[in-house]
Amino acid sequence: MLMNLPHRSSPVCCSSRYGLALLSFYGFFVVYSLRVNLSVAMVDMLNSTHQSSTNHSTSVCPADTNPPQPKHNHTASVYNWDSETQGWILGSFFYGYILTQIPGGYLAGRFGPKWLMGFGILGTVVFTLLTPVAADLGAGYLIAVRALEGIGEGVTFPAMYTMWAAWAPPLERSRLLTISYIGAQLGTVISLPLSGEICFYLDWTYVFYIFGAVGLVWFILWAFLVFDSPNTHPRISEQERLYITDSLKNELSTSAGNIPWRAIVTSKPLWAIVVAHFSYNWTFYTLLTLLPTYMSDVLQFSIQKNGMLSALPYLGCAVLAVLSGQVADYLRETCLYPTVHVRKVFSLVGMIGPAVFLVAAGYTGCNYTLAVTFLTISSSLGGVSASGFNINHLDIAPSYAGILLGITNTFATIPGMVGPVIARALTSHNTIPEWQTVFYIAAAINLFGAIFYTIFGRGTVQPWAVHTSYSHGD
Numbered sequence: 001m002l003m004n005l006p007h008r009s010s011p012v013c014c015s016s017r018y019g020l021a022l023l024s025f026y027g028f029f030v031v032y033s034l035r036v037n038l039s040v041a042m043v044d045m046l047n048s049t050h051q052s053s054t055n056h057s058t059s060v061c062p063a064d065t066n067p068p069q070p071k072h073n074h075t076a077s078v079y080n081w082d083s084e085t086q087g088w089i090l091g092s093f094f095y096g097y098i099l100t101q102i103p104g105g106y107l108a109g110r111f112g113p114k115w116l117m118g119f120g121i122l123g124t125v126v127f128t129l130l131t132p133v134a135a136d137l138g139a140g141y142l143i144a145v146r147a148l149e150g151i152g153e154g155v156t157f158p159a160m161y162t163m164w165a166a167w168a169p170p171l172e173r174s175r176l177l178t179i180s181y182i183g184a185q186l187g188t189v190i191s192l193p194l195s196g197e198i199c200f201y202l203d204w205t206y207v208f209y210i211f212g213a214v215g216l217v218w219f220i221l222w223a224f225l226v227f228d229s230p231n232t233h234p235r236i237s238e239q240e241r242l243y244i245t246d247s248l249k250n251e252l253s254t255s256a257g258n259i260p261w262r263a264i265v266t267s268k269p270l271w272a273i274v275v276a277h278f279s280y281n282w283t284f285y286t287l288l289t290l291l292p293t294y295m296s297d298v299l300q301f302s303i304q305k306n307g308m309l310s311a312l313p314y315l316g317c318a319v320l321a322v323l324s325g326q327v328a329d330y331l332r333e334t335c336l337y338p339t340v341h342v343r344k345v346f347s348l349v350g351m352i353g354p355a356v357f358l359v360a361a362g363y364t365g366c367n368y369t370l371a372v373t374f375l376t377i378s379s380s381l382g383g384v385s386a387s388g389f390n391i392n393h394l395d396i397a398p399s400y401a402g403i404l405l406g407i408t409n410t411f412a413t414i415p416g417m418v419g420p421v422i423a424r425a426l427t428s429h430n431t432i433p434e435w436q437t438v439f440y441i442a443a444a445i446n447l448f449g450a451i452f453y454t455i456f457g458r459g460t461v462q463p464w465a466v467h468t469s470y471s472h473g474d
Helices: 016-045 048-054 083-111 113-137 139-154 156-167 170-201 204-225 238-248 261-265 268-297 303-333 339-362 368-387 389-396 398-426 432-456
Strands: none
Touching (some): 016 083, 016 113, 016 204, 016 303, 083 268, 083 398, 113 156, 156 398, 170 238, 261 398, 268 303, 268 339, 339 368, 339 389, 398 432
16 A cells, blocks of 8 residues: 555655645735734724723723833724624624635635635735724724625635645645644734734724735735646646645545535534534634733733733744644654544643633733733643644545535634623623633633543544545546
8 A cells, every 4th residue: 555655755845835835824824914903903993081981990900011101103093882892893703704614615625725715815805904994984884894804714724725635745734734824823923913013103004904915915926826736736846746646646535516415414523623623712712802902901001012912822822833733743653643642632732721721810810920921821732732623624534624624613613703792791890800700611611622522533534535536536
């Protein structure tokens, strides 16, 4: 059997598959920077005088006066939105995002992932540039524009998954996918502090203009340099093309026509991923959308510091995601550990770890350093799950990975829709006990997901995912 021979590996340097990894890295960077920039801008979009009069306890913690906070630019409009409206605005993105998850996987298989991903992100870029206009028109318009951005972004993960199904040799899978998805983490890490600085030196409207421009540049590169499969790429070396297609020929059954929907929907290993993904995202999205609010309202950080400190957890997450990808592949290739054990151990560490430190963060009171440290450790450990349930779709059904991701991501988007709304409803007075409740809920959900995945997760290609390949030949 060819699979076990380290056959004709193709050099990494200047290869088309790593070129694709870098461009998809940049694509996810854009996707996430456009997703999270509102979280920081929101702090500056609110009328602060109105805010302090509506919050009964002005704040629990003393303002962080070290270093003294210089007056910053306030030339853009500010708005009088209550905490409930803020919750809806921050969650609205996910209302669009959930709509295109499953269609995204299907359309990518049907029409090819390149243009689906390209136009999806281009759409998001256009609506991002319209954000300041929408905010001026009113909260309703802003909610609509954010939901439309979500519709464009919803296709990105399923499209990229479909792309990798044709491009990633099985033993390089964790590595290539990790490079590509690390862009999402870095998009968060760079755009949070950068948004804080832009708000500080310019005003919040530029947050949307600058990141929008970065997205336009990505689209131009993507349109000219990326192709749907190694066979359609005009500049790929013959050696690399054969290396990729040979390594995948035992795995792929590309038939968009007859998708075994019934088998997919009743697959326990798939539901294990769904539950894990949902639970993990509850914590992830709650923090992603509300960390700047927590830093501003409870810990009283200035917008400039706020962006920097809100980014720390995601920096840790990105570093651990890359390291865990390397370790996971090493354990599977060199130590020959079964895939399923590797996925489960990484998922447990990446879900129980964050739950413990998130609860701990709620008990740090006004100890800024400890609060930021615990939140950072919590998110960082979450990065380990990138090599756990997060890429398990490709283990159990490589041919339908895009569709599977669409299904799990649909469920995993629900926390983004309801998490911020519930959290803002629970924290109307911004007291520490209120935020402890938010952290407890997230931790409990994480714990449940970890246990469920450990019981039902699997690591091998499922029988329903292979049978069609025989009727279609190679």
